[in-house]
Structures are given as C-alpha cells and as structure tokens.
Amino acid sequence: MKTIISFAVALTTLVAVANDSMWFTSGNQLVPMQATDISVAKEILTITLPENCDDKNISHRVLVDVYYEFYNAGAAQVVTVGFEADHPYMEEEPAQDHRHPNIYDFTVEMNGQNYVYHNKLSKYSESYDSGGAHTYVYYFTANFKPGKNIIKHSYKYASSGGVGHNYWVNYKLTPAARWSGNTIADFTLRVKAQSVRHFFLDTPPFVTGKCTITGTGKSRVLKKKEDGKTSFIKEVFLRNGVAEWHIADFNPKSELFLSSADAMQWTELYDGKEQLLGRKYLSPELIFFDDYYFKDEKDPELIKRIVRNLPYAGQGHVFKTPALKKYFESLWWYIPETKK
Numbered sequence: 001m002k003t004i005i006s007f008a009v010a011l012t013t014l015v016a017v018a019n020d021s022m023w024f025t026s027g028n029q030l031v032p033m034q035a036t037d038i039s040v041a042k043e044i045l046t047i048t049l050p051e052n053c054d055d056k057n058i059s060h061r062v063l064v065d066v067y068y069e070f071y072n073a074g075a076a077q078v079v080t081v082g083f084e085a086d087h088p089y090m091e092e093e094p095a096q097d098h099r100h101p102n103i104y105d106f107t108v109e110m111n112g113q114n115y116v117y118h119n120k121l122s123k124y125s126e127s128y129d130s131g132g133a134h135t136y137v138y139y140f141t142a143n144f145k146p147g148k149n150i151i152k153h154s155y156k157y158a159s160s161g162g163v164g165h166n167y168w169v170n171y172k173l174t175p176a177a178r179w180s181g182n183t184i185a186d187f188t189l190r191v192k193a194q195s196v197r198h199f200f201l202d203t204p205p206f207v208t209g210k211c212t213i214t215g216t217g218k219s220r221v222l223k224k225k226e227d228g229k230t231s232f233i234k235e236v237f238l239r240n241g242v243a244e245w246h247i248a249d250f251n252p253k254s255e256l257f258l259s260s261a262d263a264m265q266w267t268e269l270y271d272g273k274e275q276l277l278g279r280k281y282l283s284p285e286l287i288f289f290d291d292y293y294f295k296d297e298k299d300p301e302l303i304k305r306i307v308r309n310l311p312y313a314g315q316g317h318v319f320k321t322p323a324l325k326k327y328f329e330s331l332w333w334y335i336p337e338t339k340k
Helices: 174-178 204-208 300-314 322-329
Strands: 003-006 021-026 029-033 038-049 062-072 077-086 103-110 118-122 135-144 147-157 168-171 184-193 196-201 212-226 229-250 256-260 268-270
Touching: 038 168, 077 103, 103 135, 184 196, 196 300, 204 229, 300 322
Parallel strands: 003 077, 038 184
Antiparallel strands: 003 021, 021 029, 038 062, 062 147, 077 135, 103 147, 118 135, 168 256, 184 229, 196 229, 196 256, 212 229, 212 268
C-alpha cells in the first residue's frame, strides 16, 4: 500500500479548498490519515496579486508559490504526494480530464527535480461546502530521503469575486496539524502587490502578528461587527509592495481568507479609537458607489470628483484642489507619491 500525502493548498470559488495532510489509498479512493514520520519544518507561502484581478485574462490571475521543507525522521520511503483542490462552487459535474477548472500552469519540483503529476478525483473533502461531492487531486510518486526534503509548487488561479468583494483568495491552513508534530515549525506568508491593492485578512495570527511591509504600504487592525458577532481584521494597503508575516511553531486553528477592502454594506468597522468607520470608509478598489459612503458630504459634484479620483489617490497622486486634498489626506491609506 502506498501512502498519499497532500502537500499543497489550492484556491477556489467561495470556499477554502485543499489539504496539507497525509493520505492512504483504499481501493480507488484516497483517505486522510495522521502523518507519523514526516513533519513540516518550513513553509513559505507567496501570493502575488496582479495589477488587475480579472480572471478572464490569464495575465490577471493570482500567482501562488509554495516552498516546503519537510523533515523525514524515519528511513527513506516512497510515497504518493497529492495536492487536493475542492471543486468550484456550484459545480455539478466534474471536469472530464480531472483538472481543476480554476487552476492553471500547475508545476511541482522536489529536491531539485521537476515531477510529472497526474490527476484524479476523490470523494474525501473537509470543505463545509463540498456536500460530499468530488475533489480534484494532483499527485505524483516521490522518494522521501531521510532528513530534509524540499518541495516547491506554483500555479495561477482565477480569483473569485462577487457582490461582497472585488476579489478574494482562500488558503486552507489547518490540515498542517495532521503532519508529525502538528505544527509548521517556520511559517512565512508573503502577499505581493504589482500595483495598488487594498485588502483584509481575518485569520487571527495575521491580525495580531507583526506585519512587515517592504515598498509602499500601511497596515492597521480594525474591530469588525457583523451578524451580532465581534472580531478583528487586519487591513493592508500596498502599492507595488510586499506585506510579510512570520510565525514560529505555527499550529493553525482557522483558514486564511484574503479579500479586497471594498464592500461595507453588511459590516461595521471601528478603528483603534472605537470610531465607527462605516459610512466614512472608502477604498481605492471601490466597486460599489452609493450614498452609503458619503452621508456627511453636502456637495454632489464633490462626491463625483472624489469617486473619479479614487484610482489616482491610490497611486499617490498629489492633489492641488483644496477640497480633494483635504478629503484624501483624511483617509488612512492615502500615501502621496513624493518626488525624489
């Protein structure tokens, strides 16, 4: 019997989709199990948000790169390493070639060698939205030597979007607890922006953990009230920059959810001074425009000018018109581009 280890995490429509975990084969099915000899010593997850998150254009798709260092505490062993991706939301029939319809240019490298992978369907999934339906598995046979083993993979993903957000990206973290030791000893999350990107992260370790920004950007923590529940989120603004979080001995208890900071209809947000931001909140990635954002503005023409100039404000344009200058300088994310 060969062992199947699911090493990667995918992105999907509406739900987190994949598992970092060990599997075994049972007939023609894959069954999750607890790893005993192989642990995750390091993971570097890099999510690159393109200039335009339009999934109809391949150059606008999110790029995901994952670097793993696995430590095999036992003898050399041959295992089947598999990447499981949950089916897209509302998909009734699986793709005939068993390839996930939202994942493109999938590649795998282990210990410096490129691997050929195969595709298969599995009925085992932990996604709350899977309904017991199929999942997609990208798998290959690998030789795990004693000690350190390096696995890299990358793919492009057609990001999700809808009435709630311009785009969102999910990444399932909790299956790492099925590896030996139940933790990722050294975990790094990097989010790169190739242009202007303004987003939320609601996973607790990244909300409270230190966010280091390289390039142009800012971050802050907000209190969130939605459906009678109170929580906290990290808000990040990047302009051609990189936001990075580093966590040692990471034992994830929840999944990663990154979403554009552009929709406020059903949520109340408060800053550190407990000031309600809702109706004064504005994002350079705004996709909804109504009086919700401008309750206190009395000049309809000024409102139109503010909305028209949002993209320029995100790019750091220095405004000369006093009313526009005053308004955009009042927004926490506004970073004027200084001439060098």
